[in-house]
Amino acid sequence: MPLIRFDMLEGRSETEITKILDVTHRVMVEAFQVPERDRYQIVSQHKPYEMIVQDTGLGFSRSENVLLISITSRHRTADQKQTFYKNLTKELEQHCGITANDVMVSFTINGDEDWSFGYGEAQFLTGKLT
Secondary structure (H helix, E strand, O other), X not given: OXXXXXXXXXXXXXXXXXXXXXXXXXXXXXXXXXXXXXXXXXXXXXXXXXXXXXXXXXOOOOOOOOEEEEEEEOOOOHHHHHHHHHHHHHHHHHHHOOOHXXXXXXXXXXOHHHOOOEOOEOHHHHOOOO
C-alpha cells in the first residue's frame, strides 16, 4: 500500500508499461519510506475517446503519452507528496520519455481500518502492520 492505478491510452508495449510501473514504484518507496514489497499497481488502457485529460486551464497540452495516476493511501505529508510528484516526473521523463505535462497524479486518503491485505483482517488495526 499505496494502491496505485494507472490510466493510459492503448498502444504501449509490455516493456514500456513495466518500466513505468518500476519507475513509479522506486519513486514511491523513496518518497514514502515504504517496504520494497509494498507494491500494488493496476493498469487500465483506454481508446483515445475513452480518456480525456485536460489542463484545468493551466495552458499546456497533453500528448498520447498522458498518464493519469490515482493513488489510494494512508495519510502522507505535503512534503512527501511534493517530493513524489517532482521525482516521479523527473524519473518518468528520464527513463520512459514521458514529459512532466503528461503526468497527472491524484491522491485519495483513507485510514488504517480501510485496508485488509487478506485473511479477512485489518492488519493495520491488528498490529501485524504498522
